[in-house]
Every structure is written in structure tokens, then in C-alpha cells.
Amino acid sequence: MDAARAMPAASGALAQGKNLDDLRRNNLGSALALIHARRSLSRADLTRAMGLNRSTIASIVADLEARDLVVVGEARDTKRIGRPSLEISTSDRHVVIAVNPELDATTLGIVAMGGRVLREVRFEHERPPTAREVVNVVTALVAGLQPELGQAHEIVGAGVAVPGLVSAADGSVRLAAHLEWVDEPITAMISDALGVPAWAANDASCGVVAEVLFGAGVGSGNVAYLNGGASGIGGGIVAESRLLQGRGGFGGEIGHTLVRSGGTICRCGAAGCFEAEVTRDALLEIAGVGVENPHELEALLAQGYADRDDVRALVDLQIVHLGIALRTIVNLMNPEVVVLGGFLGILGQLGGERLERMLRAAALPGPAGQVRLERSQLGRVNLLIGAAELAFRPLLSDPTVVPLGTRRARLTDRP
Template sequence: MNNRGTNLDTVRQYNLSRILGLVHREGAVSRSTLTRETGLNRSTVAALVTELAALRLVVEAEPDVNRGVGRPSPVVRPHPDCVAFAVNPEQDAINIGVVRMSGEVVDRVRHEIDEPLGVAETVRVTAELIAALRAKLPAEAVIAGVGVAVPGLVRSGDGLVRLAPHLGWLDEPVASLLTDATGYAARAANDASLGALAEHTFGAGRGVDNLVYLNGGASGIGGGVIVNGIPLGGVAGYAGEFGHNLVTAPDGPGKPSTGGALEDEVNRGRLLELLELRSADAPQFEQALLTSTSAELRAEAVRQLGILSIALRNAINVLNPELVVLGGFLASLHALDPELLESLVAEQTLAAAFESVRIVRAQLGPDLLLIGAAQLAFEPLIDNPARSGS
């Protein structure tokens, strides 16, 4: 009897996860759709939805009686009070957001800094900002946890930041330190890999099984890859470091390059300098770039687009994606002259690979990395929804 009870409970938890996962991805799903997608009967789906609603993970709404035929089915959505805290530390700021399971950023703060902070100070500042954001939420809000999008190599097994060179971090357990400081379970991963996940779930890559995402930020360029619908992490989670690919020749045979990596040549800092800005968030940067009349800035931007085209050529030839998504300041470069970038990539890429790919900017805009970081926090909750009530 005990084994039977345990098995039934395991099946129930599995089905709760299936239902919540569908609601998470779709945003609004009718009960009839949940019944069809899961293969469960209507009474079982109704019971599972009721349980998820009691846990404040979903809400049900009356259907639109003016749409469709037959008996209308209630619509299930993520509960607006189920949120995660998302963190993205950068060279010039710590960005923190409150993100719903639907991918909506409902609150955010940008804490600007003069220089990168060490891990201890980053954790202290982040914990204070999270506490201030939590105070603005309803007391009964369900907090899924904290997700951290780090511009560097993050070990997938335990979230250890092996190297974040632009932050000066080496072998730092930022996730466990944030767990201790905030009281919420924290997880960390590479920022661009999380950006790829966010765009695949909610943005330009929705419904696309093979895509490459490149993110450009204050701390350089990173990337993420989705292959056959599954994130490509590599053996330890370090896959996608496109920013370290060489795009110009070394100094000579057998000699190390003194530059030439993608993130050295395609660089937000150079553009900011020509814009005469010390710092800027993503919308401010793009507005300044697109409205500038500086010939020197235009020449530098065109040079960077040329270098970026080499990196995209390499990615397309090697991975044969259906979609290349550009985020961060790379999206702004793309917006400056998308036709030029596409023509440069086309000239260099194998024709058979290029004919099936599209190059687009990220749809989720400046919220992208926060949405990706939040998904990292939501994953354990979706895997085991019942834990939220424990």
C-alpha cells in the first residue's frame, strides 16, 4: 500500500508539472486545451488546476463566450503574484527585476556603479535591493527564487562562477551566497545562455527549434544555442562563448593574438566613447546611436558590423540554425543598418546554410536577460509545483 501511494503521488506531481509547464509557456490555456495536450481526462485536469490555484501558481478566468462553438472552457493563466527575482550584474550596473511566470517584468531597478563590484559587495547590494522590491509585493506572493544572469563562465552543476573576467570574479559561489543573504533559493547561469532561453520561450525564437543568440553588453559578448529545441550547454555549461572567438588574424605564426577576439573588436565601450556617454541603459544607448550624426561614429559602427558578420558567418556555417537573434547593443547595431549586416553575412556564408536562416533582433528588448534569469528560478518550481506550498 505504501508503494502504491508513493507511485500515485509521483504521478500526481508529474501531472502538476505538465499542467504548470504548459501554462507557463503559453501564458493562457483553456482547460480543454490542457486536456487535449496532456491526454488526461477532464475531471483530472480540473482537479490539478484547482490544486495549482490553491498554491497560487495559476488563476482561472471565465472564457470568452463570444468565441468558438460549443460549451466554453475556463482559461488558465499564471498567477500574477507568483514571481521570481532576476539579477544581472554588469560592469556599470546591477540590474534587478521582479518577473512573473508569464515572462512579464513588473518592477525593476538599475543600480549604477563606477566600477565592477566584488562578489561580496554585489551580494550585499543585491540582497538590499531584493528586500526593497519584496516589500512592494503582496504579503501572500509566491517567490519562486532568485535567478542570476552572469556575464561569464558558470558551472551548470552548482552555479559556481568559474570566470567572469569583466567583473573580476574567479571561482565565486555567487548563487549560494545569495541564497544565504536573501533566504531565497538562488541559481546562476551564463547571461547569454539565459537570453537564448528567454527568446526561445517568449520572444523571436518562439516555435523555432534551432537558433543562435548573441548578446552584447557592458561586459562583452556571449551567446547561447538552442539545438532541436534543447539548450546546448556543453559538458559543464560553458558552451556559447562566441565573444572569445578570434575574428582577426594573430600577430604571426605561433604567436598569441594581442586582440582580435569578437568582443575586443565589436565593443560597446568604443561606441559609448564616440557618443560621449559614460554609461547608458539599452534604450538610451540605442536612441543615441540611431540619432547621432557623427561620421566617426558611423564609420566605427560599420566597422563593427563587418567584424560581427564574420562571427555570424562562422556560427551559421557550423551550426546551421534557422534563426540568429541579436540582443543587447548588438540589436542596436543591427537596427542601424540591417541590410548591410545581412549582405555581409550572405557574402561569406555557405549558400545552402544561408538560404534557411534569418537574422533578427531580440523581441524582449532590455528585459531579456532578466526574463531569462527568472526562468532559471522558475524551473525547480515548475518541475515540482507542490513544493511551493511546503
Template sequence: MGSMDAARAMTGFFDAPVRGKNLDDLRRANLSTALGLIHAAGSISRADLTRSMGLNRSTIATIVADLEARDLIVVGEARDTKRIGRPSLEISTSVRHVVIAVNPELDATTLGIVAMGGRVLREVRMEHERPPTAREVVNSVRALVAGMQPELGERHVVIGVALAVPGLVSAVDGSVRLAPHLGWVDEPISAMLADALGVPAWAANDASCGVVAEVLFGAGTGSGNVVFLNGGASGIGGGIVAEARLIQGRGGFGGEIGHTLVRTDGAACRCGSQGCLEAEVTRRALLEAVDLGVERSHELEALLAEAYVDRDDVRALLDAQLASLAVALRTIINTLNPEVVVLGGFLEILGRIGGERLERMLRADALPGPAEQVRLQGARLGRMSLLIGAAELAFRPFLSDPIAVPVAAGRASLADLG
């Protein structure tokens, strides 16, 4: 699947595509497709947009003018190309409309101001001495947004708030059924944030958000079959995209790969079982092995890489974690036959230090067909993947129905003239 084809497939990630029944529906569908392609590409020439959509240049010009009038895109200078003829204008998404994206974790809550095109305009990290309650997260977000209001109100329109939560999140109402490491049970976090901020709110599992971001903008770009494993302070989460669709299951609870059994006599897990992947492969054990506190976790990779060579105890710990990770990956690869497995968080560190060993175990243990077709990648978006993916929850109304976005003051859409 080519990158432009994948971008088209990912348009409206969380929703069914718009299908035209009359001229208004056709216009809506064309605007949605164009905005989705521009959003996924970040920046695209008008000529490439024309070729991708298969429409004539005058129709594309009308579509571009309509989206520009709604402050959804920016038309810039012509791209310098070697092609014969007049250079094509460059089109990118606007930063006018933004989402407040939030990722609560054991040690910190991260807030980002995210614009379309996967751009994080600002990031704020609030450290915790203990896991925050749902109410504390809501209060912290409300206080931060209030402090940013002068800047936000002048430059941006906040269309909503979206959370990436390390736990089971209902796809129906955005409530958290269970986030064991945070101690959250049946918390209506989306409703709480909507009431506090006065804007629509969404929530989803953090790794499900991460896989969406990595497929659209990161290591999974160009592929419709991607598994994302994120290693964070609260454990390991999984997100799955198959045939260009996010796999969430009936209630939105799918993808809990962190609770894959990897050792029958293993450590107790917070879920009540034992030997789960996230009980055997932990960031805490890695930090303790090199005498690091959570506040210095940014030094983990450098110290682990050095200790892996010089210290037998650290090498044994990493090899044991790599072996457990390989068991889980073997199950994933044999079951789902993904093209890409993306490792994020501290799992990316494990992959960079022991990648060759991990690859050997996978090639030896997984079935030959799926094992030959998969590649392991680090998360290209880093820690931003969770925020960017969460923002997609709020951007989907824009992507599916740009006509619902009002024309900016002082502008007129060509389609609305007359």
C-alpha cells in the same frame, strides 16, 4: 515546430522530463506538463490545454483544480470565441510565487521581481561607478530585498534568487569561474546569496539565460534551434538552444561566442587572446563615436542612426563592427544551422541600423543551405530577457514537480480530498 509544440518541448528546459512509473508519477507528470504549457503560453484556454495534452475534459478539470489550489495558476473568465458551444475558461499563471532575478554588469546591477509566465513585476537598477565585487552585489541585493519585504511578504512567496552573470558559471554549483570584466575569479556567488537571503540560489551565464527567455517568450518562440547574442557593457555573450535543449557543455561553460576569432591581427581581449568578437565589436566605441557617456546610453540608437548617414567616421566604425559580427555569425550559422539568431543589447542596435548590410554579408559568405534557413531577429524581450531567463533556473522545480508546492491555506486540491 508549432508554438504549442515548442512550448511543450521547452517544459523542464534545464531538466529531464518526468516519467511515470505509478499513479503518483503519472499525476506529477500531468501536472508538470500542464503547468509548463500554461507557463510558456502565459495564458491559455482550458479547451486548448485539453487538445494539447490529449486528455479528456474531466482529467484536465482535475489537473486545473489541483494547480489552482496550489496558487500556481489563476482561472479567469471564459474567452470570447466564435466556436459553437460553451466558451472555455481562460487559465494563466499566478503571481503568488516569484523569483528575485539579478544581472550584475560593469555599469549597473539590475534586480527584477519575476513571476511565472515571463512577467517582470518590478525592476530596480543600481548604478555603479566601478565594477562591483561579488560581495558588493550580494550586499546590494540583500538591502533591496529587505526594503521590499513588506510588499513581498504580503503579496508574494519568494522561492529563490537567480543570477545572470556575464562570465563562466559552473553548472554544478553556480559559482563564477571567471567573469573578466567584473574581475571575478572563483566566486561562490550562489552560495553567498543563499546564505544572505535564506532562500535557494542559482546562477548561470547571462546569454544562456537570455536564449531560454527568448525561446520561451520572445523572438525564438516556436523554434527549437536558436542562437542568442547579447551585447552588454562587459562584452558579448552567446546562448545556444539546439533541438529544444540548452547547450551548456560539460561544465556549463559552453556558448562563449564572444570569444570567436574574427580578426587575426585584432585588438587585445580581456581573455588574453586577440581579435575576439567582443574585442572588435564594443559598446564603448559606439558611445565614444557619438560623444555619449554611459549614463546616456539610452540615446545611443537615435544618435548612431543619424550619424551613420551624416558622418563618414561613424559609418566606417559601424561597417567595421558589422563586418566582424558577420564573420562570427557565419561561423555560427555554418556550424549550428539555427533557425533564428537573436541579437540583444547594443547588437540589436547594430542590426537595426545596418541590418540590410549584415544580411547581404551573411547571404554571400555563409553556406547556402544554412544561410537560406536562418533569420535574424531583435530580442523581443529587450533587456528583460536576462532576468526572465535567470528566473527559469528557480522555477524549474515548480515546473518539474508541482506536487511539491503546498496547497494554499483555505484551499484543497481535488486530488488531496478524502
């Protein structure tokens, strides 16, 4: 996934086309990407951001509206001097099926542009699901949601956030150790089952793109995202506004950073990996939470941390290991923001200022003084939003893939 393509174009940085059709497509794509990232903005703000004249912007907006990609409403601020500027928002018409398979459950979302999750469904598993079982679950859930989708929504594709190594070349899962997947062609399987194009990427890579576009990383070009889930710990990194993927798309495996010499043997075969020492299962067990109710973990851990020595000892140990991993990330990547998602967000909340002091004492003074720790602002839908970006990318690059509607003549004349 190319994070730069998922982010809005900078002001005045419109791509040059070889002819007028190319220029038109580029302008439409740049405008839609800006509206998508901000979810809603005035036509005046869009004009300033793109550096084009008002009549050209009016024509672009009319074109996007005629394709049911945006909705134009009344001005939000009518107290300004001069003619009120119309408000432009992304439409719910075109949606993506976003999927996050995990050890304990497969979560599916219907996601519209603007990172808006219209519907979320969780299907629980009694054991790690096979790739085929996940595809079957997705197929059944989509079929069950058809009455809601109806004629009001059009599925443009599917995106899958996988807790494992995903090939950038074809979206196949090279290895998802906790799911016991090896060389699974998940995108081809999902595409065949749903009859729409499908894409896949590592879950934390999806997560960092979601946070940069819509969450705690907005406005930052150097962001590290750590996701703690049932399948361990994943990492996604955006450096200089581009997603760090590596040669084959396998970059960012922060969960396999060494945090304890001679520690617990990890599923990867090494000892003392971050995800082997900091686990959701240990926290669930000591808090007395069943895997079917992980949403109760934060409240029970907070209560136990205040009242029970055993809970405090385990949480403090995991916070120490989290701090070691953060030191490595900060020294290596010099991020502006490190976002903690999943159960790592809970640890960050409990660690509070103490975790920040640990980080600043252990990391080099330069990068340590430039980073801030944030909890994911998108919560549990973070990975669904990021997965949806995979499938929205072609549409954002070229909105003309969506045909014009019958309203174009009327809309072009809109003041």
C-alpha cells in the same frame, strides 16, 4: 540549465511515473509548464495539448489553482459554439528574484511565471563590483522592495545571469573577466543572504532560454542568441531544443570567436576576438553617450549614422565584424534563428538588409538559406527573464512543492 526542461512538453509527451502520485506530479508539471510558456490559454487548448480527458484536466487545473500557481478566469472567446472554455493564466503569487551583475550596474527584477517582470531596479556602480558588493546590493534592494512584495508574493528562489563562465555543477563563477571575478561562489552567497535557493548561469545562456520561451525564438528548436553588454559579448545556443552547455557548463562563448587576425588584444589574452573588436564602449564614446544613459545609444547612433562620417565608419566596421561572427555561427550550428540582444540589436537594426546580404554571401548556402536574423523581442529584461527560469525550473518540474490552499474542496467542483 536544461532548456528542454524549461520548455513546455510536446503534446502527448507526458512522462511516465512509477505510481499514481508520480503520474499526478508529472501531469501537474506538464500542465503548469504549458501555461507558463504561453502565459495564458483556454482549458480546451490545454486539454488538446496534453491529450487527456476533460475531467482529468479540470482536476489538474483545480489543483494548480488551489496552490495559487494559476488563475482561472472567464472565457476569452464567447462566440464559439458550445460551452465557453475558461481561460487559465499564471499567477503572480510565486516570484523569483532575478539578478544581472554588470560592469556599470546591477539590475534586479521581481519576475513572476509567464516571464512577466513585475518590477525592475537598476543600481549603478562607479567601478566593477566585487561579488560581495553585488550580494550586498541585492540584499538591500530586496529589503527595500519588501513593502511591495508584502503578503501578496512568495519568493521561491533567486536566479543570477552572470557575464562569465559559470560552473554547471554548483553555480560558482569560474571566471568573469570584466568583473574581475575568479572562483566566486555567487549562488551560495545569494542563497545565504536571501534565505532562498539560488542558481546561476552565463547571462547569454539565460538569454537564449528566455527568447526560446517568450521571445524571438518561440517555436524554434535551434536558436543562437548573441548578447552585447557592458562586459562584452556572450552567446547562448539551443540545439535540438536543448541548451548547449559543454562538459562543465562553459559552452557558447561566441564572444571569443576570431573575427580579425592580428587584431585588438582581448581580455582573454587572444587577439582579434569578436568582443574585442565590437564593443559598446566605442559606440557610446562616438555617440557621446555616458555609461549612465545607455538607453540613449540607439537614437543617437541612428542620427549619427545618417549625418556623420566617423559614426558611419565605426558602425560599418563593427557590422562587418558582426557578420564574420555570424558566418561562423551559422556554418557551425545551422540555427533557424539568430537573435541579437543588447547593443548588437542596435547594430543589426542599422545593418538591416545589408547585414543579411553579407551573411548569405559569406556563409555556406545550405545553412545560410535556413537562418533568419531577429532582434530580441524581450529587450532589456531578457536576461532577468532567463535568470528567473533557473529558479522556476524545480517548481515547473514538481508543482506539489507548493502546498495546497484551503480552497481545494470548492475549486475541485468548479465546472
